[in-house]
Amino acid sequence: MKASENNTMNGNYVRRSVFTTRAMVTVSLLSALSYVLMLLESPPYIGFLRLEFSDIPAILGAFWFGPAAGIVIEFIKNLIKAITATKTFGIGELANFVVSVAYVVPASLLFRKLKGKYKSVLAFSVATLSMMVIGFLMNYFVTVPMYAKMYGGIDNIVAAASMVPGVKNMFTLILIGITPFNLVKGIFLGIVGHLTYEMLKKVIHE
Template identity: 40%
Template sequence: MYNQVSAKKSIFSTSSMVKISILSILSYLIMFIEFPVMFFPAFLKLDFSDIPAIICGFSLGPVAGIFVELIKNLLHFVTKSSTGGVGEFANFLVGGGFVFVSSGIYYINKNKKNAILGCIAGTVAMAVIGGIANYYILIPFYSNMFPIEAIVKMGSVVNSAIVDVKTLIYYAVIPFNLIKGIVVSFITAVLYKKVSMVLK
């Protein structure tokens, strides 16, 4: 298991802070590139802004990855937020959960097995936290602007099994985050070895 004190020192070194800053800005920029996924409600859009944070977490540790998620969402809140910070907070919880779990497992012992286990566990964490965040934070927020029925209807249009908020979470939000976690994990696996040498 990695030494917490040395990890803190490395995170706050000049070199690490520069890397975290660059990856945070990259993550923030990628956040603007999002697109809907077939068979899911239009408000669930896929983006790959968690990838720089995961790569940072794999290289510098889970706390560094969390910093990338935090800075990314703070930048988005200051420049683009349409939810008064609610969307960014939920995004931080979901992305941060994935990054912390996946990179935390990998960072204990950097090998292929832990990378796979970390990504699987991170994907499950993303799905669970995504469901909770939508149920308790995002959907209640949007219900102030749109009736709950209208939000549910967006889901029932693509899946007739969606009839209320709970089924929206079960049949749309959780499966969407599982798919997102798998896709993000795959892309991270392809990119990490190519960029990890630069981050050492």
């Protein structure tokens, strides 16, 4: 067995170093795929939130090589998007990076540490909670205030979410408008991430 690999006794997964040549090539490919998937996004929700599959390659990379790989994939994806195709002067990409890392890191740490039939459920549940909390803080202190400066004030941002009952100011916008979206996104990523990992598990463990 190579020093960079640590096979578990029950064969559930293989830990590999993110610094091997194979790992760096794989992370690069996953980063490129993540960027492409980021461009295939849903129609906007309350102006600037979109659902897409770009975090799935980061989840796979983090499950395979560890949290650092997931962070690298998220960073490269958002950096390329900020340089080549941003519609928000990098604000959306910054928010996406922070919130996505808040999801991928705890998911991968728990998935690689836990054992048992329901480890995916627990890992993705904690990851979703983490994304909701970090997303709330990020939006309240950074993202929404920056959007407000860009689009002429917080009233314009709140007006974009007028279809959501109860949204009256920045706090309610984030609590009622954005946080439930992150809950749905976390569940969505968990289901798709788990199914994708299970389909590719044999390839990943070769």
